[in-house]
Amino acid sequence: MKSRNGDKYHRIIHAATKVFAKKGFFHAKVSDIAKEAQVADGTIYLYFDNKDDILISLFEEQMRAVLENMINEVSREKDAVKKIERFALTHLRLIELNKNMAEIIQVELRQSSKFMKEYKNEKFLQYLNLISDVIREGQEQGVFRKSVIPEIAKRAFFGALDEMSRFWVLSSHKKYDIETAAKQISEYFLYGLIRDPAHPTAE
Amino acid sequence: MKSRNGDKYHRIIHAATKVFAKKGFFHAKVSDIAKEAQVADGTIYLYFDNKDDILISLFEEQMRAVLENMINEVSREKDAVKKIERFALTHLRLIELNKNMAEIIQVELRQSSKFMKEYKNEKFLQYLNLISDVIREGQEQGVFRKSVIPEIAKRAFFGALDEMSRFWVLSSHKKYDIETAAKQISEYFLYGLIRDPAHPTAE
Amino acid sequence: MKSRNGDKYHRIIHAATKVFAKKGFFHAKVSDIAKEAQVADGTIYLYFDNKDDILISLFEEQMRAVLENMINEVSREKDAVKKIERFALTHLRLIELNKNMAEIIQVELRQSSKFMKEYKNEKFLQYLNLISDVIREGQEQGVFRKSVIPEIAKRAFFGALDEMSRFWVLSSHKKYDIETAAKQISEYFLYGLIRDPAHPTAE
Amino acid sequence: MKSRNGDKYHRIIHAATKVFAKKGFFHAKVSDIAKEAQVADGTIYLYFDNKDDILISLFEEQMRAVLENMINEVSREKDAVKKIERFALTHLRLIELNKNMAEIIQVELRQSSKFMKEYKNEKFLQYLNLISDVIREGQEQGVFRKSVIPEIAKRAFFGALDEMSRFWVLSSHKKYDIETAAKQISEYFLYGLIRDPAHPTAE
DNA sequence: TATGAATGAGAATTCATTCAT
DNA sequence: CATGAATGAATTCTCATTCAT
Numbered sequence: 001m002k003s004r005n006g007d008k009y010h011r012i013i014h015a016a017t018k019v020f021a022k023k024g025f026f027h028a029k030v031s032d033i034a035k036e037a038q039v040a041d042g043t044i045y046l047y048f049d050n051k052d053d054i055l056i057s058l059f060e061e062q063m064r065a066v067l068e069n070m071i072n073e074v075s076r077e078k079d080a081v082k083k084i085e086r087f088a089l090t091h092l093r094l095i096e097l098n099k100n101m102a103e104i105i106q107v108e109l110r111q112s113s114k115f116m117k118e119y120k121n122e123k124f125l126q127y128l129n130l131i132s133d134v135i136r137e138g139q140e141q142g143v144f145r146k147s148v149i150p151e152i153a154k155r156a157f158f159g160a161l162d163e164m165s166r167f168w169v170l171s172s173h174k175k176y177d178i179e180t181a182a183k184q185i186s187e188y189f190l191y192g193l194i195r196d197p198a199h200p201t202a203e
Numbered sequence: 204m205k206s207r208n209g210d211k212y213h214r215i216i217h218a219a220t221k222v223f224a225k226k227g228f229f230h231a232k233v234s235d236i237a238k239e240a241q242v243a244d245g246t247i248y249l250y251f252d253n254k255d256d257i258l259i260s261l262f263e264e265q266m267r268a269v270l271e272n273m274i275n276e277v278s279r280e281k282d283a284v285k286k287i288e289r290f291a292l293t294h295l296r297l298i299e300l301n302k303n304m305a306e307i308i309q310v311e312l313r314q315s316s317k318f319m320k321e322y323k324n325e326k327f328l329q330y331l332n333l334i335s336d337v338i339r340e341g342q343e344q345g346v347f348r349k350s351v352i353p354e355i356a357k358r359a360f361f362g363a364l365d366e367m368s369r370f371w372v373l374s375s376h377k378k379y380d381i382e383t384a385a386k387q388i389s390e391y392f393l394y395g396l397i398r399d400p401a402h403p404t405a406e
Numbered sequence: 407m408k409s410r411n412g413d414k415y416h417r418i419i420h421a422a423t424k425v426f427a428k429k430g431f432f433h434a435k436v437s438d439i440a441k442e443a444q445v446a447d448g449t450i451y452l453y454f455d456n457k458d459d460i461l462i463s464l465f466e467e468q469m470r471a472v473l474e475n476m477i478n479e480v481s482r483e484k485d486a487v488k489k490i491e492r493f494a495l496t497h498l499r500l501i502e503l504n505k506n507m508a509e510i511i512q513v514e515l516r517q518s519s520k521f522m523k524e525y526k527n528e529k530f531l532q533y534l535n536l537i538s539d540v541i542r543e544g545q546e547q548g549v550f551r552k553s554v555i556p557e558i559a560k561r562a563f564f565g566a567l568d569e570m571s572r573f574w575v576l577s578s579h580k581k582y583d584i585e586t587a588a589k590q591i592s593e594y595f596l597y598g599l600i601r602d603p604a605h606p607t608a609e
Numbered sequence: 610m611k612s613r614n615g616d617k618y619h620r621i622i623h624a625a626t627k628v629f630a631k632k633g634f635f636h637a638k639v640s641d642i643a644k645e646a647q648v649a650d651g652t653i654y655l656y657f658d659n660k661d662d663i664l665i666s667l668f669e670e671q672m673r674a675v676l677e678n679m680i681n682e683v684s685r686e687k688d689a690v691k692k693i694e695r696f697a698l699t700h701l702r703l704i705e706l707n708k709n710m711a712e713i714i715q716v717e718l719r720q721s722s723k724f725m726k727e728y729k730n731e732k733f734l735q736y737l738n739l740i741s742d743v744i745r746e747g748q749e750q751g752v753f754r755k756s757v758i759p760e761i762a763k764r765a766f767f768g769a770l771d772e773m774s775r776f777w778v779l780s781s782h783k784k785y786d787i788e789t790a791a792k793q794i795s796e797y798f799l800y801g802l803i804r805d806p807a808h809p810t811a812e
Numbered sequence: 813t814a815t816g817a818a819t820g821a822g823a824a825t826t827c828a829t830t831c832a833t
Numbered sequence: 834c835a836t837g838a839a840t841g842a843a844t845t846c847t848c849a850t851t852c853a854t
Contacts, residue, residue: 008838026229030824040840045825081397135396144396152379152387153396155370156363163362164355176355184355192395193338193347193356194284211813233849234816243815245851254849414817432635436845446819451846487803550803558785558793561776562769569768570761582761590761598801600690600753617834639828640837649836651830660828819851830840 009047011037013061016054021100025055025108055108056119062101063123066094070130080138081190087131088161089182095165096178103169106162128154153189160185212250215240216264219257224303228258228311259322262312265304266326269297273333283341284393290334291364292385298368299381306372309365331357356392363388415453418443419467422460427506431461431514461514462525468507469529472500476536486544487596493537494567495588501571502584509575512568534560559595566591618656620646622670625663630709634664634717664717665728671710672732675703679739689747690799696740697770698791704774705787712778715771737763762798769794 015037019028030051034041048054073090077083095102131154138144164181168174176184218240222231233254237244251257276293280286298305312324334357341347367384371377379387421443425434436457440447454460479496483489501508537560544550570587574580582590624646628637639660643650657663682699686692704711740763747753773790777783785793 029822034841041824042826042841043839046838051824084396138396145394148391148396149379149383149387152367152384153391155366156388156391159362159364159366159369160359161362163358163365166362167358176352180352181355184352185359188351188356188359188392188395190395190397191348192391192393193287193341193351194393232847237816244817244849245815246813248850249813435843447845448820448847449818452817457845551800554797555785555789555793558773558790559797561772562794562797565768565770565772565775566765567768569764569771572768573764582758586758587761590758591765594757594762594765594801595797596801596803597754598797598799600799638826643837650828650838651836652834654829655834815852815854817851817853819849820847821849822847823845825845826841826843828840828842830838831836832838833836 008037008039008043012039012044012047012054013058016058017100017104020055020058020108021103025051025104030054055104058101059105060123062098062105063127067123067127067130069094070127074130074134080134080141080143083134083137084131084157084190085182085186087134087157088186089179091161092165092168092178092182095168099169102165106166106169128158131157157185157189160188211240211242211246215242215247215250215257216261219261220303220307223258223261223311224306228254228307233257258307258311261304262308263326265301265308266330270326270330270333272297273330277333277337283337283344283346286337286340287334287360287393288385288389290337290360291389292382294364295368295371295381295385298371302372305368309369309372331361334360360388360392363391414443414445414449418445418450418453418460419464422464423506423510426461426464426514427509431457431510461510464507465511466529468504468511469533473529473533473536475500476533480536480540486540486547486549489540489543490537490563490596491588491592493540493563494592495585497567498571498574498584498588501574505575508571512572512575534564537563563591563595566594617646617648617652621648621653621656621663622667625667626709626713629664629667629717630712634660634713664713667710668714669732671707671714672736676732676736676739678703679736683739683743689743689750689752692743692746693740693766693799694791694795696743696766697795698788700770701774701777701787701791704777708778711774715775715778737767740766766794766798769797 012033016028016033019032019036022028023032030044031041033054034044037044044054048057070087070090073086074083077086132150135144135148135150135153139146139148139150164185215236219231219236222235222239225231226235233247234244236257237247240247247257251260273290273293276289277286280289335353338347338351338353338356342349342351342353367388418439422434422439425438425442428434429438436450437447439460440450443450450460454463476493476496479492480489483492538556541550541554541556541559545552545554545556570591621642625637625642628641628645631637632641639653640650642663643653646653653663657666679696679699682695683692686695741759744753744757744759744762748755748757748759773794
């Protein structure tokens with residue numbers, strides 16, 4: 001990414017978000033983005049090195065905001081259990097709020113070695129680590145089982161939310177509202193599926 | 204897809220799996236696949252309609268086998284709890300067994316509206332429904348909480364496994380073995396994270 | 407350069423010679439060459455790596471023939487003096503015969519570091535060395551002055567011929583015929599400009 | 610060319626000389642020249658019509674000075690023989706003095722019909738004619754052979770010097786110094802290569 | 813069936829030039 | 834006069850697909 005003063009930078013980012021979400025990264029033409037942003041094709045290259053750079057910048061830009069917001073939200077709760085619930089709700093609300101962005105992250109950033117292998121996704125890892133931090137916190141507080149491996153649990157929890165939101169993003173009709181989905185998913189993780197207060201879990 | 208007798212069809216599918224996993228669908232050239240399969244470029248088009256068709260066929264072919272196998276595995280258990288555990292273990296073992304395939308499913312099929320929106324992924328839905336079936340079964344047996352919404356839970360559970368396997372596929376070193384990961388993930392779903400037998404879950 | 411079987415390779419070389427001579431390398435479009443050669447644009451790239459490669463291949467191809475021919479011609483003469491005359495005549499005749507090629511060599515290959523600095527022009531150096539070899543030969547036979555430095559003289563002689571042919575190639579009307587020009591130039595080098603009653607030049 | 614008062618004009622010419630020599634005309638960007646001259650891109654267009662005009666102006670500017678200087682130098686000698694020697698020496702010294710300029714003339718002005726065909730190179734022709742004038746003078750004085758055709762000889766002599774300087778400009782190490790080269794080349798033209806005891810060349 | 817040379821539509825990127833400030 | 838952000842025309846090269854053999 002080259003320069004970012006002026007509103008052109010954000011106009012292009014915004015246009016790209018729209019176009020990538022609609023056509024996918026590979027089928028999106030740089031000229032589509034230019035048209036959407038109402039700038040000349042060449043102008044794109046004053047703000048970005050190349051097409052890849054647009055996607056990466058767009059992602060970084062968004063993750064910065066998302067991460068900051070999530071840190072904020074989670075820190076408002078003291079209780080580890082509440083934090084988990086807050087995470088789920090915030091995550092899904094965000095998806096709801098910014099479908100295009102969500103679709104791109106869901107779909108494009110998963111894709112092609114280019115982005116998942118070569119591109120070191122720092123911010124995403126930090127996002128995931130918010131979860132494992134909470135879990136560890138809960139374990140220290142004696143609320144969560146010690147046998148839980150935070151590094152696995154963070155992925156499981158994120159994956160559950162993520163798959164749910166993929167379903168949302170990609171299907172047009174939503175059977176369940178966000179609150180329901182968020183509540184369900186955090187409940188699964190917190191209390192499990194089993195209806196037995198005296199369940200046989202060994203610690 | 205046109206014809207599939209002869210071993211050429213499978214040779215091409217196999218070659219494509221390798222090439223797609225390595226380069227990604229978009230960066231993979233039809234001629235790469237042809238070379239890998241040791242057939243002429245044109246020969247590909249005797250067995251497949253176009254490049255997209257190779258990916259779809261490859262996916263269908265694989266999902267058929269995977270689904271069949273999973274049905275088998277799950278049906279070997281009577282207990283809903285055991286079935287969930289079996290699902291997790293089988294799913295992750297499969298990933299382990301066929302990394303290339305897993306990577307393609309993880310990465311390429313998520314990609315581009317082309318495949319997730321327009322391509323009706325029947326087999327995948329059936330695969331997901333194996334989970335909701337088990338959950339409903341468990342609810343009827345009185346083992347699982349009635350408040351669980353199977354349609355949400357199936358996605359949450361699958362998402363958890365899927366994210367775990369993405370991690371596996373895309374990172375080179377594995378900290379945890381399959382059995383551990385499968386056990387952890389099914390435990391989260393079955394018993395939750397909370398360490399309190401007398402937990403306040405309202406049904 | 408990739409492959410050269412079939413006549414397409416030479417058809418493209420020939421077309422490129424025409425187009426480069428007319429428009430110059432930089433102003434020539436690959437599609438111009440394709441049209442001239444009556445092949446598709448993409449076909450060019452089955453035979454050449456890129457536009458530069460066309461120019462280089464064209465040059466190598468030609469120099470090979472030219473060098474071979476000159477070696478032949480020069481070796482037909484025993485006398486160093488005659489050899490010099492033969493060189494001049496052969497060189498200018500060649501230019502006359504293949505104007506387009508000559509113009510490209512004159513103009514394009516002189517150009518841009520790309521070709522004069524990075525491209526090691528082996529064949530051209532061998533061509534020049536034919537001259538210094540003859541001069542050394544003449545010196546050993548006692549015909550040429552020992553004070554002549556063959557490495558300078560070869561360039562001077564070639565430069566003289568080259569400038570003459572540049573004039574020919576680039577101007578449309580020729581005042582002097584080849585034989586005259588060749589004779590003049592070799593005379594300058596052999597006998598000098600000075601009118602010396604004692605030397606065998608007929609006035 | 611538009612305006613030329615102020616030092617900007619010459620700053621740009623100077624910068625262009627540097628940039629063209631380094632990258633070649635086609636690979637040189639107008640913005641490179643602007644940066645080198647420490648002016649804005651747009652400023653270039655206050656002094657020059659377009660990129661071509663920079664090259665042409667640069668050439669004219671230089672040729673004016675070179676021609677003037679050469680007229681001066683040559684006129685200092687009375688003897689036609691001395692004049693030829695003086696021309697060679699002055700020419701090569703100039704090249705040495707201004708390598709960048711020389712490289713551009715050598716390389717860029719030879720290039721592309723654009724400049725050698727369409728651009729009427731008045732000054733260059735005048736430069737060449739200095740040589741033929743001297744030759745005619747020598748012939749009238751009875752020093753040079755009458756059979757020499759001045760129009761051919763001028764090109765031959767210039768070509769010899771030019772090829773020598775090309776070699777200098779494009780190769781990094783110089784085996785021979787200017788004085789040697791100039792002396793050699795004028796000797797070839799004045800006395801020829803042939804060792805004739807009857808002519809006044811000391812061996 | 814199988815081949816692979818040929819096709820040509822398509823897209824990213826560059827950069828000379830303009831013009832509002 | 835000077836600026837430099839913006840423009841958009843222009844061009845190379847790629848690669849899925851075809852089809853004559």
